Amino acid sequence: MARMKFYCDPERCIECNACVTACKNENEVPWGVNRRRVVTIKDGDPGERSLSVACMHCSDAPCATVCPVDCFYTTQDGVVLHDKDICIGCGYCFYACPFGAPQFPEDGAFATRGKMDKCTFCAGGPEADHSADEHRKYGSNRLAEGKLPLCAEMCSTKALLAGDADVISDVYRKRIINRGAAVLARGVSFQDASFRAPSNLGGKSSSQE
């Protein structure tokens, strides 16, 4: 059984925010909520990196643990979803989530707390696949069509990976090996650390002057 995961490669993310826009449009996310966001650390400084973050679909999800009405469930694909018919909008998942995935739509008493909204891994909700109710509450259900989340599918640099955890971790592992230890441990030169065969370019240059 495949276990669905997201992985964002900070060495590849170019902070284009296409994943944010794609998610917002594909799922018709409520006003004031962004299920996915790109965060840049050390913006403008050496070592600047960007990461795209949304619900990480935890194996042991804190949101599901603290929910007072037990509305979270994990699908057979390992996607963490919640039932908006049971959700009461208390916000406990918002406090507990490490990634800021569940958010309050501005709705309900004092117009401040509607039923929580979060990333669904483009897997819809508990309603029948592609039903009007499902689309209204949770957005599109691409998994039921055999497609993966749109944010990752349209990532231009393939920084954001989504899919079977085994496959995407293999992809990432290969990238790490190809980059060599240069990224992981400064002090080792790229060439020495590379697993690529040397190209014997010693002494060659584009200009002989």
Next chain:
Amino acid sequence: MRTPAHHKTVPHALGVFGIYLLGLCLLLFSTLVDAQEKQPKELPTVQMMNPAAEFWRDVRQRSAPVSGKTQVGGVETGVLINATGDRWRQFRMSQLIPISGYILGGMVILLVAFYAIRGRVPIEGGMSEHKLPRYTGYERMIHWFMASIFIFLAVTGLILLFGRPLLIPVLGKEGFSILASASKEGHNLMGPLFLLALVMIIIQFVRRNIYQKGDLSWLIRGGGIIGKKHVPSNFFNMGEKTMFWLLVFVGGLIGVSGLILVFPVLGLGREIMALAHVGHAIGAILMITVIIGHIYIGTVGMEGAIEGMKTGYCDLNWAKEHHDLWASKAEENGEALSNQEVAKMRGDRGSVPPVHSGLQESGK
């Protein structure tokens, strides 16, 4: 046979230990010399951080809170990992829910046991022929206003706290969701009224709740819980005064933290909201425990205790036994009324026609 052999081994062992010690000293000295010789030759060492590890450390906020930049607006959207969330989860799941369950259950068991041992505290002199006016209509109104809001908020709050382990197995997820949703909406809508009631209570009762001379001896004698003797006190005894100040401060904490929780649009962030929840929960459990005791005394625990809050008048003998300092003064002032006069003013006897004199409202 063993002791001589043992005596022999002691100096031997000391000798071996001495050799080891000597070796260690030499080793230490040699490394010192080594270091002194080598140091000038070596380049100055520079702390090289692993950039990838450093990045993930920043993401995880291991050393300091790091806020990144993001195009997405909203509360704390620049924070990649919310470091306080897991602490709050542990507090709620492994401390708040079980411990508050034990506290509330323990309080109920304690009161049942106390009732079984001590029974209902009677008015020793029996009900007298006279009554003292104790609370005005306005005072009773704000007391029951506060009481009804408190009980509503306590019940709805406890439904949200204990519903998942206790009520979902009974009602099912869908059924409990309806109850929990109604509880949450009701709790949020009625909550601000609690602060209003609290302000009204403070203004009306604060002067009579300032601690006085007799209060320490009341505390030392345990309020008369142990033994049969009554401890003299003024209008409110030390226990009632303490409950009043708990209500002011803990109730105030519950009210303010509740407002923070009701308005996520204030944008205070998850750490402050989680802290507000911790304060709200601990304060509420404390107040509910105290109020269970308060309700016990008012209902089954003591004869005549609820009369003042129910009718506005309390029995003279009850007042003399429990609030002697106030009762004797009031009696001297000629405030005592006969039961018939009180019944006439209250209009609660079928034979006596109700008299709307306005005296009940003024309490005089």
